[in-house]
Amino acid sequence: MDRQETDQSSPVEQPISRRSLLKGVGAGTLAVSAGGLIAACSSGIKGSGGSGSSGTINIGFITPLTGDLAGFASGDQFVLNQIKQSAVYKNGIKIGGKTYKFKINVQDSQSSPTTAAQVAQQLVLSDHVDMVLTTSTPETTNPVAAACQRLKTPCLSTVVPWESWYAGLGGDPLKPTTDFAYCSMFFFGLKEFIGTFSPIWNRIHTDKVVACQYPNDADGNAFRGGFEPLIRAAGYKVVDGGAYTDLSTNFTSMISEFKNKDCQVFSNCPLPPDFNVFWKQAVQQGFKPKIATVAKVLLFPADTVALGPLVNNIATDSWWGPYMPNKSSLTGISASGLANLYQSTTGNQWVQSIGSSYSLFEVAAEALKSVSDPHDHAEVAHALHNVNYTGMCGPLNFAAGPAPGVGIIDPVGVQWKKSSGKYPFEMVVVDNSLNKSVPIGANLEPTNA
């Protein structure tokens, strides 16, 4: 029996590895030749010098318009309308004495990493875009960035912790020296999370024991590996509830462990349905942490509907909001102006992702201002790595980030509080330790008194 197995396995294994090697080489040549083809095309067009497509800068925008992540993209259509009305994107941009018009090609990732990779490839290979913009969670940005890096097309991502983005490209966030020349991004990372959350914890009198609900997925494991050490460094004790599987239906065992260890601080990064059932069961089982700071959930007003009054005074991070003293670099509209316009146009409460999506197009325009040929992928990618400007998401300096091509937004700590206005709950700034320019909106209150 044993002999048979070994006999079978060795001859099978070899051809597979040989075949996959050949496949890899094939794909490599394909990519190279495709790159060559694009270069040939664009140089051919450049040579012709006339108007036509050469006078158009083609931008691809990949965002999860449908599917589980659609909440992130709920403001993107509005943002696109605003962008298209701005002077730069409406009238075009002047580069080297020539005016280039813009064409924005929007693609839906359907919240699926596979689809995201496919549409990225299609944008680059069939639509010959000059740049790809993408947003909303590693599930969208990572496959897109990886495809762009492989196909040598400039790519700008946002709303993804930089560590997840960097690791997704194959880099080591602990030694961020590798430069992925075609990829850049702006958002924040674990350091900013702890920089927002630990001041909040410090202001509430607790026993300094943090309950951690981190699932067994990309984000959960990143938090377990990267965030727990930061919690300990901030002087807190960690009680890890265990690497549970996403979409569990019952958290009572984890909750009784948190209760028995008297955890008074709560931290997590779950999927929304898991947080919903966890938080309901926590109340049922009498686990009442004095302060709860959540990540990945309750980022948008729509998330609060399902939990209702139970969201009161839960804290989270905010990278954009009407309270930010920021202004558009394209039209000069203020953050609060943009949020109000969103509410009056769509009838929905503002979401913080409109700020980040807006800035994608600002950064793209900033980078294009400094190039001599917008169709030269290497030059545009290099320009994206060196953008340094102030816009809708505040000051962003891509040359000074924790890794090459990473710009950092300084977030603020917010709490969900009952609103007197049209919408039942709203985000109110309670901590501005990282970004002093944002005014405090309300007192920090314990989640459970």
Next chain:
Amino acid sequence: MVWVSAIVQGILVGGLFALFACGLSLMFGVMNVINLAHGDLAVIAAYLALGAVTVTHVPAIWSFVIVVPIFAGGGYLLQRTLLQAALNRSVLTTLLVTFGLSVVIENGLQQFFSANSRALNIGNLITESFSIGSQITIAYLDLGILVVAVVVLLGLQFFLSSSRHGRLIRAVADDREAAQIAGVSYRHVFGIAAAIAFGTVALAGIAFGMYQQFDPTIGTDQLLLFAFEAVVVGGLGSLWGTLAGGVLLGVAQQLGAVYNAADQMLAGQLFFLLVLLIRPSGIFGRKETA
């Protein structure tokens, strides 16, 4: 004490699993239809309940009075048209048809209701609970769902074994040709069975909408698998078994979770495989005669 608590919680969550599995068990037991759209149908029921609450302002708890009849009627119609047409071709066709139905439902819901998560608001009841000793806390909602599951499954078992319609359903399920010779319109009987199954799906969907939160895709992502496992563990076609299967699955998961949160799902799946290995026909299933 931790273990006792885990067993109690397992039984409670098992009630939800069993309620879910009930319709699946019935559809399979009577018509041999493996309904892959089962979870999505439950999600529709939750959305319907939400709509009923918004329009009529009845408390969410009572929304079943509106939703269950609608679902039962819809179930009868669907069985007499689409599912019967698929059954006439082959049992495998029903797999494809219900799979297609599942895709259509998910995308349709997404179109209508967006991907945002919703929940049925039952006010303070969601957080109410009582304690036995220092370690065991039981939520009223969970207990309520378990009671509903027990009542529904036992009631159905009683209905099938003692009422005239129940006997017809069993007759058709046992030997369709013989029942037809005796003058039974099996299509109508199938329709009635589907109506009952859909009614229980509606109850399960409403219970889930209160227990957790729902969005268009959660039916297939989360609910379908547990329902299948409960049916298989309990034994195909046995409603008693489905109740036991759901509860045992819940207990297995919770015992795994006490050992380590990472093992919660694993323990459930291992238990499922163990049952398949030792007793492939399920705990309460009839032994294969062939």
